[in-house]
Amino acid sequence: METINKEDLISINNINKKFNEKVVFKNFNIDFYKNKVNCIIGKSGCGKSTLLNIISGIIPNDNENFETIEKYGVSYIFQEDRLVDWLTVGENITLVVKKLYNKKMSDELCEKYLDLVGIKEYKNYYPQMLSGGLRQRVNIARAFIYPSKIVIMDEPFKSIDVINKEIIMNNFKKILEREERTVLFVTHDIDEALLLSDKIYVLGNSPINIKKIIDKKDNIGKIDIYKLI
Numbered sequence: 001m002e003t004i005n006k007e008d009l010i011s012i013n014n015i016n017k018k019f020n021e022k023v024v025f026k027n028f029n030i031d032f033y034k035n036k037v038n039c040i041i042g043k044s045g046c047g048k049s050t051l052l053n054i055i056s057g058i059i060p061n062d063n064e065n066f067e068t069i070e071k072y073g074v075s076y077i078f079q080e081d082r083l084v085d086w087l088t089v090g091e092n093i094t095l096v097v098k099k100l101y102n103k104k105m106s107d108e109l110c111e112k113y114l115d116l117v118g119i120k121e122y123k124n125y126y127p128q129m130l131s132g133g134l135r136q137r138v139n140i141a142r143a144f145i146y147p148s149k150i151v152i153m154d155e156p157f158k159s160i161d162v163i164n165k166e167i168i169m170n171n172f173k174k175i176l177e178r179e180e181r182t183v184l185f186v187t188h189d190i191d192e193a194l195l196l197s198d199k200i201y202v203l204g205n206s207p208i209n210i211k212k213i214i215d216k217k218d219n220i221g222k223i224d225i226y227k228l229i
């Protein structure tokens, strides 16, 4: 059996979250694998987005002395894109590295990531001129140009049609073959999770179609089931 060292893991300890009287997490711990695609699945409302938001410091954990993942440097790909309408595709991508690199370096990196997501020819377009699928590819390029160790994706393919989804997933895999990043990825789609991830975390007891995962021999060892409260 593969041995796992502590240094290979990002350990998150002691998550507690209550919204009004609703307890979502109680003394919850989870270990993510560094430089792997870690996928979180689970029924709607079980706490997937809350988990990502707490660990990345977007919302506070209920108990103090909680260590977020901010020290690793984090970039995000959300379901809805957050592009700036009055900047071109190239400007949207380089915006996040403006303070880190000079113009020449930013431009070179921008070309690299535009190429990796297959949208080089759209560099001077404005976001309104692009389809949803193309906009999401800009988002991916923007998340990866930032030299983060961790990339967080919350249902990034949800509003994308099947054909574009396949293209984008392939772009994404191509980037990850070339770079070491830890990806934390939330989805509802088990096929998406199986296709993209190295490790799948099932939050809660019995999400739909869990049998489909367990039945596949290849997937044994890939899945951990985490009981919630």
Ligand SMILES: Nc1ncnc2c1ncn2[C@@H]1O[C@H](COP(=O)(O)OP(=O)(O)OP(=O)(O)O)[C@@H](O)[C@H]1O
Pocket (backbone or CB within 6 Å): 019, 020, 022, 024, 042, 043, 044, 045, 046, 047, 048, 049, 050, 051
């Ligand atoms: N700001 C908030 N105020 C009150 N309740 C909240 C808040 N944010 C989340 N919740 C509740 O916490 C629970 C977990 O929500 P969360 O959005 O993390 O679930 P999820 O698994 O990501 O759901 P989905 O798959 O539908 O996106 C839900 O019951 C939700 O209603």
